Amino acid sequence: MAIDKTCELFDCGHRACGGCGASMAARLLLKASGPETIVVSSTGCMEVFSTPYPETAWKVPWIHSLFENASAVASGIESALKQQGRSEKVVVVAGDGATFDIGVLCISGAFERGHDITYICYDNEAYMNTGIQRSGATPFDASTTTSPAGRVSFGNKHPKKDMPRILAAHGSPYVATASVAYPADFMQKVERAISTEGPTYVQVHAPCCTGWGFDGAKTVAIGKLAIETGLWVNYELVDGEVAKVKKVVKKPVEEYLKEQKRFRHLFKPKLQEEEIAKIQAIADRNFERYGHEIRLPPKKAPEGA
Amino acid sequence: MTRLDFMQGNVASAEGAIAAGCRFFGGYPITPSTEIAERMAARLPRVGGTFIQMEDEIASIAAVIGASWTGMKAMTATSGPGFSLMLENLGFAVMTETPLVVVDIQRGGPSTGQPTMSSQGDMLQCRYGSHGDIATIALAPASVQEMYDLTVKAFNLAERFRCPAFVMADEIVGHMRERIEIPGSVEVAKRRPLEPGRLPFAAGPDLVPGFPSFGRGYRVHVTGLTHDERGYPATNDEAVHAALVERLVTKVESSRREIADYEVMNPDADVVIVCYGAPARTVLQLAAEQAGPPVGVLRFRVVWPFPEHALGEFPNAEAFIVPEQNMGQLAREIERHTSLPVVPVPKLGGDLHTPGELARVVEEVRRR
Numbered sequence: 001m002a003i004d005k006t007c008e009l010f011d012c013g014h015r016a017c018g019g020c021g022a023s024m025a026a027r028l029l030l031k032a033s034g035p036e037t038i039v040v041s042s043t044g045c046m047e048v049f050s051t052p053y054p055e056t057a058w059k060v061p062w063i064h065s066l067f068e069n070a071s072a073v074a075s076g077i078e079s080a081l082k083q084q085g086r087s088e089k090v091v092v093v094a095g096d097g098a099t100f101d102i103g104v105l106c107i108s109g110a111f112e113r114g115h116d117i118t119y120i121c122y123d124n125e126a127y128m129n130t131g132i133q134r135s136g137a138t139p140f141d142a143s144t145t146t147s148p149a150g151r152v153s154f155g156n157k158h159p160k161k162d163m164p165r166i167l168a169a170h171g172s173p174y175v176a177t178a179s180v181a182y183p184a185d186f187m188q189k190v191e192r193a194i195s196t197e198g199p200t201y202v203q204v205h206a207p208c209c210t211g212w213g214f215d216g217a218k219t220v221a222i223g224k225l226a227i228e229t230g231l232w233v234n235y236e237l238v239d240g241e242v243a244k245v246k247k248v249v250k251k252p253v254e255e256y257l258k259e260q261k262r263f264r265h266l267f268k269p270k271l272q273e274e275e276i277a278k279i280q281a282i283a284d285r286n287f288e289r290y291g292h293e294i295r296l297p298p299k300k301a302p303e304g305a
Numbered sequence: 306m307t308r309l310d311f312m313q314g315n316v317a318s319a320e321g322a323i324a325a326g327c328r329f330f331g332g333y334p335i336t337p338s339t340e341i342a343e344r345m346a347a348r349l350p351r352v353g354g355t356f357i358q359m360e361d362e363i364a365s366i367a368a369v370i371g372a373s374w375t376g377m378k379a380m381t382a383t384s385g386p387g388f389s390l391m392l393e394n395l396g397f398a399v400m401t402e403t404p405l406v407v408v409d410i411q412r413g414g415p416s417t418g419q420p421t422m423s424s425q426g427d428m429l430q431c432r433y434g435s436h437g438d439i440a441t442i443a444l445a446p447a448s449v450q451e452m453y454d455l456t457v458k459a460f461n462l463a464e465r466f467r468c469p470a471f472v473m474a475d476e477i478v479g480h481m482r483e484r485i486e487i488p489g490s491v492e493v494a495k496r497r498p499l500e501p502g503r504l505p506f507a508a509g510p511d512l513v514p515g516f517p518s519f520g521r522g523y524r525v526h527v528t529g530l531t532h533d534e535r536g537y538p539a540t541n542d543e544a545v546h547a548a549l550v551e552r553l554v555t556k557v558e559s560s561r562r563e564i565a566d567y568e569v570m571n572p573d574a575d576v577v578i579v580c581y582g583a584p585a586r587t588v589l590q591l592a593a594e595q596a597g598p599p600v601g602v603l604r605f606r607v608v609w610p611f612p613e614h615a616l617g618e619f620p621n622a623e624a625f626i627v628p629e630q631n632m633g634q635l636a637r638e639i640e641r642h643t644s645l646p647v648v649p650v651p652k653l654g655g656d657l658h659t660p661g662e663l664a665r666v667v668e669e670v671r672r673r
Binding site for chain 1 (some may be wrong): 332333334335336339343346347350351356358360361384386390416417
């Protein structure tokens with residue numbers, strides 16, 4: 001059954017920062033999942049900003065338990081609903097810290113057991129609720145409070161963990177990445193994840209103006225730049241195979257990096273060409289892997305030149 | 306040379322750890338303790354140490370245990386929910402006699418509770434949280450200065466007794482900023498190596514065996530199973546189990562006078578307020594400003610092992626009043642050691658008691 005996309009199940013009045021990518025993700029995903037949804041939330045920025053005392057932004061049943069165990073709680077809900085012959089959809093909503101780090105054990109268990117749940121990870125690439133600490137999703141060289149750039153460091157030393165493929169490797173029939181910069185695509189992927197039987201996963205890139213250091217009016221622009229530079233790729237994995245990739249005209253990674261304070265140390269006090277080249281190599285590998293670069297025909301030289 | 310500074314309690318704890326020789330920190334962000342990890346992330350690389358952000362608190366304490374077995378001084382910092390996750394590993398650290406320090410910046414519980422509000426709700430969890438019988442060393446700072454001093458002390462006690470030591474601070478002390486004197490150097494206990502020829506878990510008269518660090522000539526076998534003096538499993542041997550657990554508990558409990566650290570004011574008083582951590586600040590203000598007969602103050606800097614002899618410092622005492630940011634956790638322990646009335650003054654929600662609130666309790670107790 002198609003869902004009425006005009007429904008608003010994530011209410012206004014929550015306390016997210018202006019320009020919060022995660023709040024856009026919450027609103028869009030509930031438009032796609034509809035009112036027959038039970039949301040299981042992990043601890044995180046969204047949990048906190050969407051439930052300011054004594055209110056809640058969630059117009060669907062919602063439970064927050066701990067940081068690490070949302071998929072296990074969802075497993076219990078899904079199994080008990082099935083036992084009762086009920087058909088509500090169980091959707092986990094968790095940040096990247098809860099997904100990539102502390103919650104891996106419970107996610108792995110839920111996906112291995114094959115519960116019919118959809119797991120949405122809003123990926124803002126660090127622990128934002130506690131004040132911008134690195135997570136397994138933090139990109140290489142990003143400065144956070146626990147990977148501070150300075151005299152002995154260029155920031156986070158580790159590449160982003162490939163969580164979608166880890167979950168696809170569990171046998172998940174549908175895994176997708178999306179971005180709040182492309183709302184229709186994200187909603188389609190949520191719908192497809194929910195309508196696919198078994199454990200499914202959608203990882204949505206949710207730029208964080210506070211944590212990344214950019215003007216909150218530019219959230220969508222930043223999200224688009226991540227994709228255009230190849231540092232984020234929107235794709236689907238159906239039964240583990242790449243099914244659809246968003247194609248882009250390639251831009252150099254500097255265009256994305258220079259817009260954000262978390263990468264400022266790569267440009268000031270002096271340009272760190274070697275480090276930027278390492279980040280460009282990450283993007284180049286993505287283009288090689290997904291083959292999603294649109295190669296434009298060379299521009300014709302202006303006549304008479 | 307002593308240096309004056311003005312800093313946050315959490316930062317002072319990190320600085321104390323570095324002064325005490327800590328060169329390894331494994332941690333995970335959690336309010337209201339995160340500033341300790343942040344400070345360690347910035348400071349440890351500059352002093353040749355290692356900061357690792359782990360994937361959760363179970364991993365954090367486990368990494369600290371691993372680092373400690375290489376001979377390094379190691380610590381982690383957390384708050385209630387993280388402390389709960391660490392409990393199984395903390396029992397392991399007790400069983401394997403692994404020196405380490407955990408700083409717990411307590412917040413309101415149970416569960417996620419009040420992340421940004423103060424509490425002393427983990428005082429019994431750190432004492433009794435592990436399964437099996439354990440003894441605990443727990444310190445309770447009441448100022449930024451003590452966040453520094455008692456973190457140093459925790460490292461020294463962990464080395465002296467080869468066990469985990471807990472800095473049981475609270476959100477108020479962790480987040481407040483005040484003046485601090487940073488000493489030019491501090492007394493630092495070195496890890497005592499295993500005496501040549503002695504088995505790795507065979508203790509001398511002080512019940513604390515020397516430490517056989519990995520890679521220092523020992524093929525030591527470390528296990529959380531009941532083990533004999535070689536470290537090898539002896540899970541079905543009743544005598545070995547009884548002797549081991551008795552020694553692990555006794556090495557700490559029998560030294561409670563040595564470990565004890567408390568402050569006594571007005572020892573002739575009829576009514577005594579027993580306190581630790583942030584609530585002690587209210588108590589000290591009351592004692593300084595109160596009109597009428599002086600009220601006694603017993604302030605613990607070490608809470609576990611409980612220094613029961615300190616209650617005897619007040620020969621004229623007729624009652625003990627115990628203000629805590631919990632439902633009366635230490636009050637119950639005090640009741641076990643005195644026949645005098647013990648009056649808990651619980652305060653939940655995060656705020657400190659006011660001097661007026663405590664003055665009223667003192668008056669009521671005197672009227673009885």
